Amino acid sequence: MRRLSYLLFIVAGSTGAFQACTTGSTSRSDGEKLPETVSYNFDIRPILSDKCLACHGPDANKREAGLRLDIAESAFKALQENPKAHALVAGKPELSEAFRRIITPDTSLLMPPPSSNLKLSAREINLIEKWIKQGAKYEKHWAFVAPRKAALPPIDQKAWPRNEIDYFILHKQEQKGLSPNEESDRERLLKRVSLDLTGLPPDLSMMDRFLTDTRPDAYEKVVDQLLKSPAYGEKMALHWLDLARYADSYGYQMDNFRTQWPWRDWVIHAFNQNMPYDRFITWQLAGDLLPVPPGGASGKEQLLATGFNRNHKITEEGAVDEEEYRVTYVTDRNDTFGKGLLGITLECAHCHDHKYDPFSQKEYYQLFAFFNNVDEMRSKYTPIDPDVGKPESYAKKPLMEISNDDVKSLLKFINKPDTSRLIVSVMGDLDTLRKTYILKRGVFDAYGDEVQPGTPASILPFNAAYPKNRLGLAQWLVDRKNPLTARVYVNRIWQEFFGRGIVKTAGDFGMQGELPTHPELLDWLAVDFMQQGWNIKRLVRQIVTSATYRQSIVVTPEKLRADPENVLLARAPRYHIPAELVKDLVLASSGLLNRTIGGPSVKPYQPPGLWESATAGGDGMLSTYNQDHGPALYRRGMYTFIKRTVPPPSLAIFDASNRDQCEVGRSKTNTPLQALVMMNDPTVLEASRVLAARLLRENSGIETKIGKAFRLIVNRKPTPQEQSVLITYFGEEMQTMKTKDLEKVLAVGDYPVPEKIDKKRLAALMRVISMIYNLEESITKS
Template sequence: MKKETFFLTFVVAGMLTYLQACKGSSTPTEEELPDEISYNFDIRPILSDKCLACHGPDANKRQAGLRLDDPVSAFAALKENPSAHALVAGKPSMSEVFLRITTKDTSKVMPPKESNLTLSPREVSLIERWIEQGAKYEKHWAFVAPKKAALPEVDNEKWVKNEIDYFVLQKQEQKGLTPNDEADKERLLKRVSLDLVGLPPTLKTMEGFLADNSPNAYEKVVDELLKNPSYGEKMAIYWLDLARYADSHGYQDDGYRTQWPWRDWVIHALNKNMPYDQFVTWQLAGDYLPSPANDPENKEHLLATGFNRNHKITEEGGVIPEEYRISYVTDRNDLFGKAFLGLTMECAHCHDHKYDPFSQKDYYQLFAFFNNVNEVGIESVIGGPETYAKKPLMQISNQDVKSILKFINKPDTNGLIVSVMTDLDTVRKTHILRRGSYDAPGDVVEPNAPNIILPFNKNYPKNRLGLAKWLFDKKNPLTARVFVNQIWQEFFGKGIVKTTGDFGMQGELPSNPALLDWLAVDLMEHNWNIKRLVKQIVMSATYRQSAVVSPEKLAADPDNIYLARAPRYRIHAEFVRDVVLSSSGLLVRTIGGPSVKPYQPPGLWEGATSGRGLLSMYVQDHGNQLYRRGMYTLIKRTVPPPMLTIFDASTRDMCEVKRLRTNTPLQALIMLNDPTVLEASRVLAAKLLEEKSATKEKITKAFRLIVCRKPTENEVEILESYYQKELKKLNPTRAEKALAVGEYPIPVQMDKVQLAALMRIVNTIYNLEETLMKT
């Protein structure tokens, strides 16, 4: 080919590519738009992102007196031009909304130029067609009670294991995707074990599952894991994040607190499969429940209410008591909205919500339910045991632990106190706080729930027990959806609604609305049974898929929205520690009890607080306390445990329903240098050296214990070659230095060079990406 011809061909090809790109960014064709435009799924997201800041629920920020989230306002004559209307059903050319988003006049175009917001051609076309079709409004999807749709028809019924799969497969088939095959037994066992108990399977469990060829082999494993006491520990982690559990009060003094008996109760409740409605009602209003026959003082109900006393509490002198008391009530109110309703109620603290239909009055009516607690803003000063809990509180005696509260792991005979919820005998007035300021009280309001969600039943008491009844009313559109979504997130890495804490106008739309609603209704129909829901999820073909991703699937669905493969992501921070301790044999499996202080770099606490109280200096624990599960590591709010923080654990400052997931070099450095990881490597290496087996067998066993599968021949060869190199490189002095980590004793008469060499092999396996990944 001549140069001129090649150049011309290149130019033409480039022009065609450019024209194709231009075509792709032009006004969408008829085929690209839905036949029937949905306000909820097509129009409302556009309005929420581009319009409602100025034309939404917030009356103080509203422009031109126009609300586009309200059809009454949107169809009414415009205040500034009575002859015009924002929307005229069926007539885009007469609708000011359409005229203003398509005008070339920069002084009139909407959104205004100074907002730096623009509508894409597709968004403009969607609005045009919506108006043509009558501009029909719909109640926000999350405020409509869920309905249990019939199972959808699918082509590949043989793949389906349970109802979940019908909904997932339907979406996949609509998008031209096909599901992955089931994961191999080893990877599936590791996945379900990490998901249900937060620990890797034992070699005995691996061998048993691999040898069991019965049709229900997997279900037998699932049932055993659900009965395992470690299930409650694993499932409690997400609840501790949500409840902002910590072992210190927060703020500058950050004194010690004893809320861990409440954590013991959570583990106990989850293990005995307490129904979700009861689980939450006890925590919201246990002090209002009648006393059980075997508990005349109502102590277990009362202990459960520690949930709403986990928030930060100041002990600093010179503060304004009412300011901090209001902040405590605000914390409880915001948690209720985020954790149970999946709504950003906190946005209405100072003014009407800008996007969701909640007024500031709605916020303070809900606030009133939590405003009657018999507490003060500042109590005592940092000091002795009397400050470990703040009034109102309950005392737990040794007799209580022997009888009513047997699930509490109380290791000594000292007195134990826990902060709980009890209300005043008289009703404290609740005011709307102007601009949200504690010292600017406005109108008095009564306790009430947002009507837009569900009117508060007049037969319910106007206290926290009545609020719990409202929350679990079968007509409440949010409670079951929000909980199901949180549990789904625990197993798939993200919820069906990606914005777990925001089901409002600014939140993401559900990726599979029919599945979300089916699961929500099914949960309610089966008495809010948590373990049943969990088993449904892990027994599904959707969950059991391989995590292998082809280039085609990665291109078609990079975020795995349609679940045509199993998700692949790193396990939570606490479970990183648990995997290391469990696989090495160091893990102490005692459940519950006070939090512990394992290895930590020196000097972190000393410069971070006022220098008063038990937590002014870090005094490391010893013995078995060094080898407890990650969930029992003491959390000091001002200086959270560094290993957990680096792996994205919650600081527990506030309610958190979804952890961030980052990848930083610090995570690799932890696995390479953390004393717990190095000590576990040494201990496992010593156990392997004590066995009468060949080097390859030792490496294979270490690999299986840690990665939970049999290594390939190539992997064993690489690790064995590394071991031989380390044997040659190490001498007794260097070996002693490498082994000088951790407090667990080294077996006497053991060859230190061999131990140090094998320790490095084990540490290498701990540093494999696959070790900490759920695949």
């Protein structure tokens, strides 16, 4: 790329040419009105980031002409090779060389250069010009400024809002010439909120009660009922398991067994108890450092919570460098803290200063120091008792043992199914402080300067009154002045209900992340969340009782053209439910679901040979897939055993995380493989057979049976046309089904076929129910 300073020197003083260009630029427009006050954060920096900062940004190795346009100090100073010129002159675009370069008709001088294939639009040019005229004011990155609770914005449709959320949503819609949808019909709304709050479809009695409840607060009463359900904690735990990279094996080549599931039981319990978020994350970061409550009532619970920081992958391979992998584990904890709790790409500063955000490599290792003192051992824990070699004996130091007495008294929420030894990896620091150094280029043994525990100053300086350990880090994290913690979690909860966050890049609130679509709403919710004691259930209730959430999914061609991604939320979102919930819906609607909460993970149906083909040796505990039987087969999807090197295929096909690392949002795909799962998965076929058998035992006609199956699965009554198609299909199956094929059709799954039943009718109705399960609407949040 040609040197900017040289070309700026050429055009310096060419006032006449500039005036001609300026005249042209002020007449250009793309039809969208410019904001009254141009914001650097929300209007200018996105332009610079896309079109300019590759050559004039934070990366010193790629910087041209010594010019940085992302910081005021550099942008306003004299140019390197022309001290009389400046890239920006506040209030005077005609003297700002950077602006002159983006409007020049001379392609040899134009910036960005034509060879870059980048071009500023007329609106972008006008925004930059207006910003310079208004003083070219730079701002600290929006996410690093503590949120403030703005006043509710003005709206025209004053009868629409149900709570404060709706004012912000409607205000933005009205600015863009849109209006919200009408409220969804009751059947679809009940399905939506039931799946969102519990991960389970409503049963027939709930549907009937809600459809006949004429009270004005009928919906709110259903929400309150769902929030009290034990299944609420299971549903809410799902997103946290992804963030915490929970799995049932250690990962790497020798992918062996681990027993972290009691930590998962604790997460479910914490959500059901509505533990405040500040305490929820404090216990997970530093429960081992907290003072034990009087009587030791929850000391073990606090310690168990720290399993969060031990969920990372651990190698069991021989001949590895112990220190190299220990540093890898600390790095994982550090990066999970950054991405999961702060919503920043902290890992980019592992090898060098962050190229876009104001985080130095030194600050990375200062934060690293908080996690660097763990007294961990890679070797397998070997208890001296008869349980040696059992899965329950596998944990890595530091660890805690959960006794039967603990489960009866202190840790009643743990579903311990037997009397064998149960051990969980937790946190615990060395007695002597381990020194922390900057690692040159991120290499584990390339020591640079020694550093002390600290936090990125651009976010919030570390309070000297806080202890310099993980407890102090947790206190810094939940400090009301920390600009990220509440924003990031509120955004994640919003994402759970609308499919995308107010900030789409839920793990990157930094300068390369996407801007919030509704910044005032995000800040309002974040401040309100803190003011209300970090109350998660209250936040969830606010969202699902809003008029915004309750809209129908219907989209007109006009709305689709104006807002194809539904950023403005003028309709409800529509996408398939999470992978685990697909299984839950199938099991619950068929009556097979085992509603037991917590306990060890289970191994449901899986194509043969997957684990065996990927086995790398070891003691063989996970070398062979041993499918469970009986009630364990029908546990909720979240309890499916996750072997990191071979994640469950039916979950992976529906976009579940393989839990290798912290994930703060799943992709949402729509692929033919998903249809193949729904058509061929033994769980779906077995559920179809079991539900058909139960319906055939009822004293009712085939029309009633099919209508009931439709309601159980789709959660609404079928239309006459839908009912007619399904009845016709049943008749066709009865005519074409051959007796010799019956055993093959019905021989799926472990659940027994009733002895005294018309197998032909059973197979035909099974096929009809399987078709209903395969409707797109069945597994879609609508």
